[in-house]
Amino acid sequence: MVKRTSVLVVCLLGGILGLAxxxxxxxxxxxxxxxxxxxxEPSESERITPNIRIDTNLVLIPVTVTTPLNQFVTGMEKExxxxxEDKAEQExxxxxxxxxxxxxxxxxxxxxxxxxxxxxxxxxxxxxxxxANPEDEFFLVQFNDRPQMVVxxxxxxxxxxxxxxxxxxxGRTALLDGIYQALxxxxxxRNPRKALLIISDGGxxxxxxxxxxxxxxxxxxxxxxYAIGIFEPIGARGRTAEELSGPGLLSELAEMTGGxxxxxxxxxxxxxxxxxxxxxxxxxxxxxxxxxxxxRDGKYRRVTVKLNQPRGLPPLRALHRQGYYAPNQ
Numbered sequence: 001m002v003k004r005t006s007v008l009v010v011c012l013l014g015g016i017l018g019l020a021x022x023x024x025x026x027x028x029x030x031x032x033x034x035x036x037x038x039x040x041e042p043s044e045s046e047r048i049t050p051n052i053r054i055d056t057n058l059v060l061i062p063v064t065v066t067t068p069l070n071q072f073v074t075g076m077e078k079e080x081x082x083x084x085e086d087k088a089e090q091e092x093x094x095x096x097x098x099x100x101x102x103x104x105x106x107x108x109x110x111x112x113x114x115x116x117x118x119x120x121x122x123x124x125x126x127x128x129x130x131x132a133n134p135e136d137e138f139f140l141v142q143f144n145d146r147p148q149m150v151v152x153x154x155x156x157x158x159x160x161x162x163x164x165x166x167x168x169x170x171g172r173t174a175l176l177d178g179i180y181q182a183l184x185x186x187x188x189x190r191n192p193r194k195a196l197l198i199i200s201d202g203g204x205x206x207x208x209x210x211x212x213x214x215x216x217x218x219x220x221x222x223x224x225x226y227a228i229g230i231f232e233p234i235g236a237r238g239r240t241a242e243e244l245s246g247p248g249l250l251s252e253l254a255e256m257t258g259g260x261x262x263x264x265x266x267x268x269x270x271x272x273x274x275x276x277x278x279x280x281x282x283x284x285x286x287x288x289x290x291x292x293x294x295x296r297d298g299k300y301r302r303v304t305v306k307l308n309q310p311r312g313l314p315p316l317r318a319l320h321r322q323g324y325y326a327p328n329q
Contacts, residue, residue: 064319094288101135103189109200115169124274129157131278143178144171172206201230298328
């Protein structure tokens with residue numbers, strides 16, 4: 001069985017766009033493959049789905065590139081990347097940077113501790129949806145004591161925002177169950193690129209599924225996971241063990257997929273961070289290679305992307321999924 005994933009690349013609205021422009025304003029600015037115009041016939045390379053997967057013998061890996069200040073760098077060339085599978089370097093046969101439709105699940109915390117945070121969390125969702133493309137589709141899973149599929153896949157983001165308006169904070173936090181249910185729903189998405197956005201304020205204290213079960217599902221899943229964690233300061237009184245472990249849990253799960261976790265303690269930051277993630281979904285590099293390992297054994301293969309540092313830029317970081325499962329037949 002072939003597993004796939006999506007990768008997200010970002011520039012923040014307004015100020016961050018300015019920062020990114022500063023990063024890219026070098027003497028020899030690299031060029032990227034432009035997004036096809038509406039109605040234009042895509043080129044042969046643009047028809048290739050930007051997911052980590054095996055298509056015949058081609059493995060495709062989306063990659064995000066950031067600076068030490070988390071500025072998102074576009075305009076890099078094929079020669080700036082090196083790909084390794086199980087420590088063996090692979091030859092990059094395909095390279096592109098373009099947008100494609102998304103299937104996205106919003107996993108929204110409605111537990112009792114979210115009471116004072118719901119307004120800003122709703123605003124964050126609204127900002128995220130403003131970055132959507134017409135071909136995208138979304139669903140909403142809410143969770144407190146247990147997860148609930150509130151809105152199945154829809155292209156009308158107003159449906160989701162209307163339901164969020166009536167969300168009430170109560171109960172405990174079944175975060176892992178919410179992620180698990182959302183991953184199952186993502187399998188039904190019509191778009192090859194898939195992602196989760198989680199908005200939550202604490203660690204899990206009410207799930208049936210374990211961390212290992214969710215890790216294993218994420219490892220196999222066709223999804224990139226991003227999380228906004230709304231946490232009290234470390235020294236705050238009354239924080240439970242689950243709440244203390246919340247930031248580490250979300251970070252670990254997100255990084256497994258090549259995504260990221262944004263911990264916040266200022267509610268006013270929520271909308272901007274959500275917009276940042278939304279725009280990140282619209283930009284990506286895609287690297288393709290034919291694996292030198294021809295065994296169809298269904299085993300998990302670890303992938304590493306290294307960068308050949310472009311001249312004039314600060315040290316850059318490549319974010320990507322950690323691996324894929326080889327076909328078994």
